[in-house]
Amino acid sequence: EIVMTQSPATLSVSPGERATLSCRASQSVSSNLAWYQQKPGQAPRLLIYAASTRATGVPVRFSGSGSGTEFTLTISSLQSEDFAVYYCHQCNNWPRTFGQGTKVEIK
Amino acid sequence: QVHLVESGGGVVQPGRSLRLSCAASGFTFRNYGMHWVRQAPGKGLEWVAFISYDGSDREYVDSVKGRLTISRDNSKNTLSLQTNSLRVEDTAVYYCAREGGDGTHYYPDYWGQGTLVTVSS
Numbered sequence: 001e002i003v004m005t006q007s008p009a010t011l012s013v014s015p016g017e018r019a020t021l022s023c024r025a026s027q028s029v030s031s032n033l034a035w036y037q038q039k040p041g042q043a044p045r046l047l048i049y050a051a052s053t054r055a056t057g058v059p060v061r062f063s064g065s066g067s068g069t070e071f072t073l074t075i076s077s078l079q080s081e082d083f084a085v086y087y088c089h090q091c092n093n094w095p096r097t098f099g100q101g102t103k104v105e106i107k
Numbered sequence: 108q109v110h111l112v113e114s115g116g117g118v119v120q121p122g123r124s125l126r127l128s129c130a131a132s133g134f135t136f137r138n139y140g141m142h143w144v145r146q147a148p149g150k151g152l153e154w155v156a157f158i159s160y161d162g163s164d165r166e167y168v169d170s171v172k173g174r175l176t177i178s179r180d181n182s183k184n185t186l187s188l189q190t191n192s193l194r195v196e197d198t199a200v201y202y203c204a205r206e207g208g209d210g211t212h213y214y215p216d217y218w219g220q221g222t223l224v225t226v227s228s
Contacts, residue, residue, distance in 0.1 A: 001169075034214040038151075043202055043218040044144075044152065045124055050212040089216045094166045096142075096154040 002026050002090050005103035012107040013078050021102045023071040023088035034090035035064055035073045036099075039084045045084075048073065078104070109133040109217040112201050116222030119193055125129035129186040129203030129219055137161070137181040140206035142215050143188050150212075153199070154189065158207070171197075193226045 003026040015018045023033070031051040036044035046055045048064035051071060061076040075082055083106055088099040115127040129141070143155040156177040157166040165177055174188040186203050200221040207216030 032212055032214075038152075043220050045218075046214070046216050048208075049207070049214045049216070050209065053209075053212075059133065085151075089152075089154075089214070091212065094157075094167045096157070096166075098144075098152040098154060101151045 001095055002029060002093050003099050004088055004090055004097050004099035006086075006088055006102045007097045008102060009095075009100070010103045010105060012105050013082060014107045016077050017107075019075040019078055019082075019104055021073040021086055021104070023066075023073070023099050025071075025090055026069045029044060029092035030092040031067045032090060033064075033066070033071050034089045034091055035062075035086045037082075037084045038087065053082075072096065075104075109205065111217060112221035113201060113203055113219045113222035116201065116224045118225045118227060120228050121193060121195060121226055123193055124189070124191045125193065125223055125224060127188040127190065127201055127224070129188075130183045131186065131203075131205070134205070136179075136184040140164075140213070141161065141177075141179060141186045142185075142204045142206060143175075143177060144202045144204055144215065144218075145197075146202070146221070147196075147199045149200075155201070158186070159214075190224070195226050198226045199226060 005024045007022045033051045035048040038044045052064045085101045110132045112130045158177045173190045177187035178187045202221045204218045
């Protein structure tokens with residue numbers, strides 16, 4: 001099983017600042033990596049797929065990069081609606097696996 | 108508009124069974140693979156199972172093999188998860204999700220709102 005490790009566990013950021021979230025895979029997943037945003041009481045929402053492609057309707061302030069084992073989600077200028085938990089998810093091997101999540105909170 | 112609605116959750120004793128359903132609409136269900144993903148209270152997401160568009164391929168996380176069975180009825184646009192021999196650690200919100208893709212990369216794209224399963228004596 002591929003283990004996905006996200007860091008940091010919690011990120012405290014002020015509105016308007018940049019946030020950088022990391023995700024590491026225990027073995028290569030090529031570019032088969034997705035990012036999701038989840039707010040309390042809601043289902044996850046797809047943000048990024050294929051490591052760097054924004055899903056339909058996702059604001060341009062969200063960007064993804066990386067391949068192989070190292071991935072990054074960047075939120076260029078945090079808005080109030082962006083405070084949430086973010087998960088990376090490898091779609092390369094069975095079983096599929098998620099990172100443990102990074103909570104982005106207001107500083 | 109893609110719409111996924113889960114049902115069938117509830118409170119059940121350890122060792123008992125429950126059948127979860129996911130009603131799909133707004134897309135051609137028979138053309139898409141489908142997933143179940145769960146989330147224990149206050150915890151992260153855990154992928155559980157996948158079924159291919161025609162049901163010929165099924166994948167499971169090791170912790171549920173032999174106890175949970177994913178299936179689908181393309182004539183009724185419905186995904187199911189039969190959960191047997193339930194354990195306390197199966198307590199979670201269960202989400203169904205559609206497997207989207209661009210021809211090269213495949214990933215869960217649309218998700219339902221989830222159904223809560225509580226396993227407790």
